[in-house]
Amino acid sequence: MLAAATVHFPYMTGWPERASSEHRAATTAGFAQLGRAFADASIETVVVFTSEHIVNLQPRLAPAFLIGVGESHAAFPEPQFKLAPVTRLGDPELADALVRALYDAGFDPAHSSELRLDHGTTLPLAQLGIADDVRIVPIIVNSIFAPLPTLARCRALGAAVAAALATSTLGRRVALLATGGISHTVGAPGMERNDPAFDGAFLGALAAGDLDRACAYSDSVLDAAGNGTHEIRNWIAVAAAMHPARPRIVTDIAYAPGWDSGVHQLLWDTA
Amino acid sequence: MSAATLTQFLIDITRGHRRDAFAADPAAVLSASMLDAATRAAVQDQDVAALWLAGAHPMALMYFARASGWANERYYRCICDAELTRAGSAEAARTAGPEPSRRHRSSAPHAP
Numbered sequence: 001m002l003a004a005a006t007v008h009f010p011y012m013t014g015w016p017e018r019a020s021s022e023h024r025a026a027t028t029a030g031f032a033q034l035g036r037a038f039a040d041a042s043i044e045t046v047v048v049f050t051s052e053h054i055v056n057l058q059p060r061l062a063p064a065f066l067i068g069v070g071e072s073h074a075a076f077p078e079p080q081f082k083l084a085p086v087t088r089l090g091d092p093e094l095a096d097a098l099v100r101a102l103y104d105a106g107f108d109p110a111h112s113s114e115l116r117l118d119h120g121t122t123l124p125l126a127q128l129g130i131a132d133d134v135r136i137v138p139i140i141v142n143s144i145f146a147p148l149p150t151l152a153r154c155r156a157l158g159a160a161v162a163a164a165l166a167t168s169t170l171g172r173r174v175a176l177l178a179t180g181g182i183s184h185t186v187g188a189p190g191m192e193r194n195d196p197a198f199d200g201a202f203l204g205a206l207a208a209g210d211l212d213r214a215c216a217y218s219d220s221v222l223d224a225a226g227n228g229t230h231e232i233r234n235w236i237a238v239a240a241a242m243h244p245a246r247p248r249i250v251t252d253i254a255y256a257p258g259w260d261s262g263v264h265q266l267l268w269d270t271a
Numbered sequence: 272m273s274a275a276t277l278t279q280f281l282i283d284i285t286r287g288h289r290r291d292a293f294a295a296d297p298a299a300v301l302s303a304s305m306l307d308a309a310t311r312a313a314v315q316d317q318d319v320a321a322l323w324l325a326g327a328h329p330m331a332l333m334y335f336a337r338a339s340g341w342a343n344e345r346y347y348r349c350i351c352d353a354e355l356t357r358a359g360s361a362e363a364a365r366t367a368g369p370e371p372s373r374r375h376r377s378s379a380p381h382a383p
Contacts, residue, residue, distance in 0.1 A: 053330060054282055055286075058287075059275040059276075059278050059279045059282075060279055144328070186333070187328075187330045187331075187346075187350075188350065189347070189354050227329060
């Protein structure tokens with residue numbers, strides 16, 4: 001199975017000119033490399049472990065995991081990020097099968113026939129060049145409204161999704177995609193910097209296939225690295241789904257001034 | 272009134288079912304809300320610093336500031352100043368007795 005992980009910070013589309021030409025080129029090349037892998041594998045459905053930014057999840061209702069089971073997934077308008085208001089095809093058959101398999105495996109994800117996407121999903125799909133006819137099954141992991149699912153639970157979820165896909169009789173060519181992170185801050189003091197030391201340690205754990213180490217962070221440690229750092233849950237889920245395979249580090253920019261972030265991308269191409 | 276109530280209200284008026292009503296008549300929407308009087312005044316006056324200190328979720332508060340016409344730079348300057356105020360208050364309180372300062376956390380954004 002093919003899998004990738006990538007940041008999704010919207011500065012790269014909203015204000016690309018703020019970063020250096022070197023960093024822009026490296027980011028574009030990274031997305032191109034991941035996109036080629038998806039295209040070469042003739043992927044039919046992408047299961048996206050993703051975060052969102054108050055589109056579906058709110059204090060009123062914030063499930064740990066939310067799976068989009070609709071025929072399509074419309075994007076929340078975000079013109080400030082220069083993202084087209086796309087509607088992505090869903091894969092209700094596979095999504096329904098995933099929900100049922102996860103129930104059997106001891107998970108109780110919420111499901112939605114009208115889940116809406118935001119830049120957490122639409123930006124990477126666009127940058128990867130994922131074709132419009134490729135179906136999307138979004139799995140939103142709550143990373144904004146506490147209490148959040150534990151890293152260990154996200155690891156288990158990833159493994160359960162992989163097991164469900166491995167026994168699926170639907171015959172889809174499926175890839176996994178994790179988006180978000182790594183360390184960053186949104187809406188709070190410190191948004192101008194990521195934490196390169198944290199990013200390096202976390203990436204190192206994933207690259208070594210050391211999921212125990214990747215899951216060892218407490219929420220307070222993640223808070224200290226920035227409130228957006230909780231999105232590493234998505235990376236952990238995909239890493240667990242692909243375990244024991246180890247990823248290749250495709251892009252590793254510790255800090256891109258102007259974008260106020262690091263740029264990190266991983267690829268698991270085990271086929 | 273909990274910080275979650277405030278956060279939900281900010282979401283409702285910026286991207287939820289109360290958005291149009293709030294744009295048309297903010298006072299009416301505020302008077303029908305579960306917010307306390309001080310918080311209603313802070314929303315009405317776009318007092319982002321007060322809302323920050325009241326425990327609004329950072330992302331929801333940022334959306335409120337944007338919807339109120341604030342540039343990102345103004346928003347971040349405001350909340351950084353609010354944090355400095357909080358830190359100063361905490362320092363003053365520390366000399367009178369131990370009381371840890373509060374931080375906004377995603378894992379516990381509404382913790383006192």
